[in-house]
Amino acid sequence: MDPTDVRNPQYYHKVVDCQWACPAHTNVPEYIRLIAQGRYTDSYMLNRMSNVFPGILGRTCDRPCEPACRRGRVDGKPVAICRLKRVAADLRDEIDDRLPQAPAQKNGKRVALVGAGPASLTVANDLMPLGYECVIYEKLPQAGGLMRYNIPAFRLPAPVLDAEVDAILDMGVDIRYEMPVTSLKALLAEGYDAVFVGSGAPRGKELDIPGRWDAKAQIHIGIEWLGSVHFGHVETISPRVLIIGVGNTAMDCCRTSKRLGGTDVKVVARRSRPYFKASPWELEDAEEEGIEIVENHAPKRFVIEGGKLVGMEFEQLEWTEADGKQKSKVIGTTVIPCDEVILAIGQDNAFPWIERDIGLAFDPKWDMPVVDRTTFMSTRPGVFFGGDAAWGPENIIWAVEHGHQAAISIDNHCQGVPVTDRPPDGMNLVSAKLGMHAWSYHNDYNPSSRAKMEHEALVKRFSDVAVEVELGFTPEQTAAEVQRCLNCDIETHFTSTLCIECDACVDVCPVNCLTIAPDGRGEADLRARLSAPAANPDQGLYVSAALPQTGRLMVKDEDVCLHCGLCAERCPTAAWDMQKFDLIRAVAGGLEHAI
Amino acid sequence: MTSIVKPPVKHPSLPRNALGLTRRDYEGAMSTLCAGCGHDSITAAIVQAFWELDVPPHRAAKMSGIGCSSKTTAYFMKQSHGFNGVHGRMPALTTGANAANRDLVYIGISGDGDSLSIGLGQFVHAIRRNVNMLYVLENNGVYGLTKGQFSASADIGSTSKKGDENEFPPIDPVLLALSLGATFVARGFSGDKAQLVPMLKAGLLHNGFGFIDIISPCVSFNDHVGSTKSYRYTREHYQELAPVDFVPLRKEITAPAEAGAGDAMSVAMHDGSVVRFRKTPEDYNPRDRDVAYRHLRDHQRRGEIPTGLIYINERSQDLHTLNKTVARPLVELPYEELCPGNAALQELMEEYR
Numbered sequence: 008m009d010p011t012d013v014r015n016p017q018y019y020h021k022v023v024d025c026q027w028a029c030p031a032h033t034n035v036p037e038y039i040r041l042i043a044q045g046r047y048t049d050s051y052m053l054n055r056m057s058n059v060f061p062g063i064l065g066r067t068c069d070r071p072c073e074p075a076c077r078r079g080r081v082d083g084k085p086v087a088i089c090r091l092k093r094v095a096a097d098l099r100d101e102i103d104d105r106l107p108q109a110p111a112q113k114n115g116k117r118v119a120l121v122g123a124g125p126a127s128l129t130v131a132n133d134l135m136p137l138g139y140e141c142v143i144y145e146k147l148p149q150a151g152g153l154m155r156y157n158i159p160a161f162r163l164p165a166p167v168l169d170a171e172v173d174a175i176l177d178m179g180v181d182i183r184y185e186m187p188v189t190s191l192k193a194l195l196a197e198g199y200d201a202v203f204v205g206s207g208a209p210r211g212k213e214l215d216i217p218g219r220w221d222a223k224a225q226i227h228i229g230i231e232w233l234g235s236v237h238f239g240h241v242e243t244i245s246p247r248v249l250i251i252g253v254g255n256t257a258m259d260c261c262r263t264s265k266r267l268g269g270t271d272v273k274v275v276a277r278r279s280r281p282y283f284k285a286s287p288w289e290l291e292d293a294e295e296e297g298i299e300i301v302e303n304h305a306p307k308r309f310v311i312e313g314g315k316l317v318g319m320e321f322e323q324l325e326w327t328e329a330d331g332k333q334k335s336k337v338i339g340t341t342v343i344p345c346d347e348v349i350l351a352i353g354q355d356n357a358f359p360w361i362e363r364d365i366g367l368a369f370d371p372k373w374d375m376p377v378v379d380r381t382t383f384m385s386t387r388p389g390v391f392f393g394g395d396a397a398w399g400p401e402n403i404i405w406a407v408e409h410g411h412q413a414a415i416s417i418d419n420h421c422q423g424v425p426v427t428d429r430p431p432d433g434m435n436l437v438s439a440k441l442g443m444h445a446w447s448y449h450n451d452y453n454p455s456s457r458a459k460m461e462h463e464a465l466v467k468r469f470s471d472v473a474v475e476v477e478l479g480f481t482p483e484q485t486a487a488e489v490q491r492c493l494n495c496d497i498e499t500h501f502t503s504t505l506c507i508e509c510d511a512c513v514d515v516c517p518v519n520c521l522t523i524a525p526d527g528r529g530e531a532d533l534r535a536r537l538s539a540p541a542a543n544p545d546q547g548l549y550v551s552a553a554l555p556q557t558g559r560l561m562v563k564d565e566d567v568c569l570h571c572g573l574c575a576e577r578c579p580t581a582a583w584d585m586q587k588f589d590l591i592r593a594v595a596g597g598l599e600h601a602i
Numbered sequence: 603m604t605s606i607v608k609p610p611v612k613h614p615s616l617p618r619n620a621l622g623l624t625r626r627d628y629e630g631a632m633s634t635l636c637a638g639c640g641h642d643s644i645t646a647a648i649v650q651a652f653w654e655l656d657v658p659p660h661r662a663a664k665m666s667g668i669g670c671s672s673k674t675t676a677y678f679m680k681q682s683h684g685f686n687g688v689h690g691r692m693p694a695l696t697t698g699a700n701a702a703n704r705d706l707v708y709i710g711i712s713g714d715g716d717s718l719s720i721g722l723g724q725f726v727h728a729i730r731r732n733v734n735m736l737y738v739l740e741n742n743g744v745y746g747l748t749k750g751q752f753s754a755s756a757d758i759g760s761t762s763k764k765g766d767e768n769e770f771p772p773i774d775p776v777l778l779a780l781s782l783g784a785t786f787v788a789r790g791f792s793g794d795k796a797q798l799v800p801m802l803k804a805g806l807l808h809n810g811f812g813f814i815d816i817i818s819p820c821v822s823f824n825d826h827v828g829s830t831k832s833y834r835y836t837r838e839h840y841q842e843l844a845p846v847d848f849v850p851l852r853k854e855i856t857a858p859a860e861a862g863a864g865d866a867m868s869v870a871m872h873d874g875s876v877v878r879f880r881k882t883p884e885d886y887n888p889r890d891r892d893v894a895y896r897h898l899r900d901h902q903r904r905g906e907i908p909t910g911l912i913y914i915n916e917r918s919q920d921l922h923t924l925n926k927t928v929a930r931p932l933v934e935l936p937y938e939e940l941c942p943g944n945a946a947l948q949e950l951m952e953e954y955r
Contacts (some may be wrong), residue, residue, distance in 0.1 A: 037629040081611055087842030444605035507833045508793055509638040509821065514646035515604075517626075518613045535669055556837050576604045579821045580637025 008526055008560065010552040013500065016434035017590040021547060022565050025088055028075035031572035032592060033057040035088055036496040037071060037304075042095055043489040050095035052105055056599060057592070059129050059407050060154075062167040066477065067158055069255075069286060069402040077493050080543075080567050084457035086491045090477075094485050095169070102174075102196045107136040109178040114138035116421040125403045126394025127207035128175050129410025130417065133595040135178040137418060143180055143197070147185035150176060152207055155394075155404060156234040157256065159263050160473040168342065180438045191361045191390070201389050201417045203411070204376075205363075208354040208395035212492030214251060218309030219262050221432065222316035226309065229351030236263055236472065246270045247355065249319055251306055252277030254284035257351035261298045264349070266472045273343065275301045275319075279326060282333075283480040292476065301343070305335070310342055318344040354400045375399070382426040383413040384571040391416055392563060405570050414595035433591035438584050439497050440575075446585055449470075450572040452517075453490035494570045500586045502559055503551040508559070512574035512583055513538065517569045520565020521574060523559050537564055605865060608631045620656040628653045630680040635670055638825075640792030640818030640833075641740050646679045648709065648738070651802035655850070662707040663699055667692040667721060670747050671713030671740035673794045674693075690721020693728035698919070702932040704922050707806060708735035715739070715745055716752040718773045725775075726840050729782045732810040734920040739775055739813070740792075742820040743831040750823030761828030774902075775815045776912060780895050781909035785918035786812040787894070788911045791836055792819065800848035801878075802912055809872035817907065841901055843910040844882040851875040869916050877911065888914055 011018060021027045025035040025045045034053055041050035068089050076085030116139050120127035123145040131141040148173050149155055154163065167552040176182055179377065186263045188194055194202060211228035212217075217224065226244075231250070235241040250261045250267040253276035262278035264272045276283060283290060294300065304321035311317070320342045324335040356375060363369060368386040376385050378392045385392060393409030396402060411458045416426040461478045468474045480488065513521045518540035527533050531550055534541040541548065551561035575583040591598045608629070616624040628649040633642050643938065652662065660680040666672035668689035675684050683706065687695045692710045700708055700724040717725045717739050728737065743756040752760075756768045779787045786808040798816065805812030817836050820827050825832040830839075839883065851874045867879040869889070887893045894913040901908035921927075932940060 080614065202728075253608045444603065451606040452611060454610065507638065507821075507825070508837075509640065509647065509819070509833060510643040510793065510795070511638045514642055515608065515633075517611060517624075519616065520613075540615045542615065556834055567613055569611065571606065571609055573604055573606070573608065577637045577642075579636065 008529060008550050010503070011547070011549045013549070014203045016590060018549075019434065019436070019545065020432070020590050022498060022568075023588065023590075024075040025076050026496070026590065028071045029058075030071065030405045031059075032055045032408075032590060033072070034496070034590065035493055036494050037589070038095060038496070039086070039088070039489050039492045040093055040484065042091055047095045047103070048100045048102060049465060051099040052102065053365050054092055054095060057411075058404060059132055059410075060125065060171045060403065061092050062096035062171050063154055063163060064403060065089060065091075065096050065581075066167070067154070068092075068404055071404070071574060077495055078491055078512065080162050081569065082454075082456075087458055087460075087480075087488050089374070090460055090480060091485070091488060094480055095368070096250065097473060097477050097479055098384070105486070106174050107132070107178065109135040109462045110138050112138065113140055114538035115487070116140065116200040117142065117198070118417055118421075119194055119197070119202045120393075121194075121204045122146075122152055122206035122396070124205055124207050124394055124405040124406060125154060126396070126410045126413070127203060128172060130203050130205065130414045131178070131405045132175045133411060133414035134417060135175070135180060138263040138594045139421070141180045142195075143182040144186050144188045145463060146186050147222050148183075148184050150182060152205075153230075156237050157230050157259065159233065159236070159259050160268065161261070161468060161476050164473065164475050168409075184541045187360075189360050191367070192365050194392075195365065200421045201391065203389065203413055203417065204396050205406070206396045208356045208400045210355045210357045211350065212353040213358045214306060214350050214352060216306055216308050218311045218316075221311045222309065222314065225316040225346065226348045227350065227563075229260045229378075230354060232349055233259060233263065236267070239484065243268045247345045249343060249345040250274045250351055251319075252276070252353070253278075253300065253350035254351060254353065255286060255289055256354075258285050258289040258293050260349045260351050261293055262296055263304065264467050265296050272297075273299045273301055273345075275304045275306070275321065277303070277305045277324065277335075278333075279303055292462075295462065296468075297429075304341070304343075305418060307338075307340060309348070312536070316346070317346065318342045319348060324479065334381040344386055344565070348377035354395070356396060356399060356403045369389040381412070381429070382416045384411060384416055384420070384426050389420055393515060411594060417594040430593040430598065432593060434585045435589040435591065436498070436500070439572075439587045440584060445575050446497070446572055447587065448494050448585075449490065450494070450497075450570070450585070452493075452569055452571055453487070455487040455491055457491065458488040461477050493568075495568075496588045497570050497585050498583050499549070499568065499571070499574060501549065501563070502550050502582050502584070503554055503561060505552070505580040506554050506561060507580055507582075508554055509579060511577040515573045515577045517571065517573065518567045518569055520564050520566070522562045522564075523536070523554070523560050524562055526553070533560075533562055534564075537562060539564070541566060603634050604632055604726040616684065620651050620657060623653065625649055625653045627658060628679050630675075630677040631678045632672070635720065636746075636820075638821035638823045639670070640742060640816075640820070641671055641674050642677070643792040643795070644738065644798070644818055645674050645794075646817055647798045649678050650795065650799050651806060654799070654804055655806060657806070659708050661705070661893060662709065663696075663756060665692050665699065665708060665710040665735075667716040669713040669716045670820075671711055672716055674740070675711050681783065688875055690716050690719070690724055692716065693721065693724040693733070693737070697728060697731065697733050700733055700735060700921070701927070704734070704927070705931045706844055708733075708827045710737045710815055711805065712739050714739065714741045714743060714755040714775075718775060722754075722773075726778070726782055729779055729784045731921045732785055732918060734810055734922065736805040736808070736812040736814070738802075739815045740818040740829070741815050742818050742821055742824055743772075743829070744820050744824040746820045746823050750820075757830040760830040761821050761826070763826055765828065766800070767828075775813075775900060777895070779815075780811045780891060780913055784813050784913070785810040785915040787845055787909075787913040788812075788814045789907075789909045789954065790814055790816045791840060791907075791909055792816055793833055793837065794840075794909075797842060797845065797852055797909065802805065802848055803848045803850075804846070804877045804911065806913075807871045807873055807875060808870065808914070808918065810915075812922040817909075836907060839905060839907045841906040841908050843901070843908050843912060844886060845880040846911045847878045847880060849876040849878055869914050871916070877914065879911075888912060889916070
């Protein structure tokens with residue numbers, strides 16, 4: 008077999024499961040180590056470099072990193088990565104002098120950004136320091152987009168949001184509130200060097216079933232209703248509320264209802280729990296607040312009596328799996344009485360303001376602009392898309408990554424470089440050895456179990472929609488949780504020419520990652536001959552060159568490596584070493600610089 | 603030494619043996635030997651062998667004397683009985699322990715100093731008596747614990763780390779054991795667990811004195827270019843006499859002999875399990891002491907290091923059988939039987955008058 012090419016930054020990057028899974032590739036292990044050292048500000052700045060909104064994301068992120076976390080495969084529960092990010096944000100010092108600054112001398116290029124959500128703000132964050140002049144058009148009176156209007160204040164307090172949005176706007180972004188763009192053609196005519204569309208997916212999906220239009224005042228669209236609550240247009244709700252849909256917006260709607268007077272709040276889902284779209288922790292938080300989740304009910308009609316909504320009729324479904332597809336069968340109908348209904352069954356994009364004759368192609372099937380997955384450019388050069396506006400609803404962290412990538416393209420486009428000409432990622436790889444058996448990281452395995460977030464008492468949290476529910480980790484919880492991190496970025500690095508095949512590493516490995524095996528017929532064959540089953544094909548095999556004495560191969564299954572460094576400590580020739588991996592990402596204007 | 607102890611977590615799908623235990627359950631304390639020591643590899647092979655044999659750790663006894671090798675009993679099966687005795691006296695201790703409790707599985711770990719210098723007298727008498735135990739000699743040809751002097755198993759012409767040449771002839775423990783009538787004689791290499799583990803298992807089940815000499819390179823003092831017990835030298839001169847498989851009692855024998863191999867040969871163990879020789883050279887017979895001896899000498903003359911299960915006597919009778927001792931361990935005998943009192947003693951004394 009060919010030896011694994013660890014000079015390609017993506018091999019070791021993939022070993023850092025959390026960083027690999029994070030759309031913005033946040034350097035999670037390093038920021039957790041910085042928290043462990045009490046360097047909260049450094050940790051915050053490291054976060055900010057990739058995800059721009061650590062305080063916001065530390066409370067609201069969809070956390071793709073956590074299901075990926077190696078600790079989850081080792082002891083069942085991932086590290087509480089997301090809430091540790093909040094620790095850094097909560098405990099940081101003033102950062103004004105460390106934030107990127109826009110130069111006084113501009114580069115003469117003007118970029119228009121449509122919508123002041125996370126995608127546009129990220130573009131501005133990356134382009135302002137390079138001397139671009141950024142103009143954001145926002146239809147609402149405040150910046151933040153979905154982060155402000157759709158995420159309730161009990162999950163994301165306004166001061167946290169304001170601080171992180173202002174950090175970008177204060178670089179001198181020209182933001183024009185309450186100025187919706189009604190014509191892209193007109194905007195383009197203003198002579199911008201580039202236009203970025205980050206206007207989100209602002210239209211809540213409709214449920215056009217009988218009765219929908221007969222009691223309009225009692226039936227709401229989830230994201231619109233949340234916006235109305237934010238602006239104070241809606242201050243109360245009736246006691247019996249049904250939420251249709253079981254995504255994260257549904258969770259925000261049901262929990263907000265509880266705070267506005269809803270006493271009997273039910274979330275109704277078509278499918279059963281394993282298929283719910285909401286994150287498991289958001290479901291748990293809703294249930295903790297006494298919200299009932301009704302499974303396998305498909306809406307049939309709104310029940311209207313005397314012009315008033317009195318309930319909803321549902322078909323009760325039974326799901327069976329056939330040929331790998333889920334099929335439903337109606338096994339009955341039922342009416343659930345209610346006073347108001349909130350529809351939270353998804354969001355659509357809407358581009359009525361983009362003319363179809365300006366050389367910007369739309370996909371006829373979905374009526375969505377055709378956007379390149381790498382460059383984020385539409386078919387009209389100079390017009391870029393990102394966030395939910397690009398390919399439909401995702402989440403904040405994806406919008407941030409779209410913004411970073413679009414900023415690279417916009418910079419290229421404005422500087423006359425092809426947008427496809429993107430600098431590759433780099434890496435630093437430095438030995439973590441400090442002495443005989445001393446490493447520059449805490450290599451011992453900590454058996455603590457995952458810290459549980461404390462919540463505000465129910466009575467207090469229902470008193471005001473702005474009372475934040477999650478209280479943050481205590482110092483003790485933080486101290487234990489940071490040590491649960493396995494330091495996957497401290498890589499096991501092997502130099503085959505030094506190996507004397509003494510088996511010391513193989514014998515000492517607590518999780519049987521290592522095998523010295525004769526070469527065989529490819530990876531599948533090798534996987535079948537390892538010290539312990541290597542049944543997770545998502546995780547790489549690190550295969551050495553032929554070993555000097557017998558020509559066998561050193562094979563490491565990355566799956567459950569604890570990064571404890573014992574292989575390197577027991578290696579008599581330092582063939583195994585622990586080396587700190589740093590991914591250096593390409594950003595607009597060059598490569599990231601270390602904090 | 604390591605900076606941390608081995609974390610308690612294990613691979614989530616590690617296989618379990620008939621007792622429901624994983625290999626990790628047969629481990630001991632962290633090794634304090636030098637990184638890369640062959641002894642640690644042997645320890646891992648012993649862990650594997652005991653685990654595969656489903657020996658309950660509390661039914662085994664680990665015996666040792668003094669030396670790097672003798673420290674290793676601390677590094678496996680922390681729930682087992684153990685006795686770390688005086689230098690070279692492990693055979694006597696094991697003989698005594700075995701006399702008192704014949705039901706335990708005995709493994710004695712020794713080194714070339716402990717067995718071939720200070721303990722040579724003890725070693726040869728344990729062979730003579732055919733004590734039911736597995737005797738592991740971790741052989742590195744050097745006194746590692748005292749900084750690298752030649753041991754009694756160092757070959758003529760092999761050099762110390764500083765370059766001095768050894769001029770005394772070595773004691774070959776395998777030839778010695780064969781000549782003394784040992785009933786199970788094998789040689790392994792710490793760097794070849796595929797060969798070592800089946801031999802350890804067979805040796806543990808052998809009814810009588812099972813002897814395995816294991817070349818176990820000393821990384822600190824005897825792994826250099828002039829050494830004849832280095833990893834590289836051993837691998838370059840390694841000759842497997844007759845590869846064996848160990849087929850435990852409860853496993854059906856289905857695997858056919860390797861294609862193209864010579865006549866396979868099966869030797870039944872005391873408990874009904876089988877040691878199967880995958881192939882044996884045409885004129886080689888591991889049941890014939892003289893043939894085994896000749897083969898060893900032939901290989902040695904060619905400068906090779908013959909390894910494998912070299913000799914086995916399946917009709918071996920251990921010390922208990924030869925001494926016609928009571929069938930049960932003494933600990934299980936009622937006090938009245940174990941110490942029948944003055945009257946019985948006087949009766950016995952009468953017999954000798």
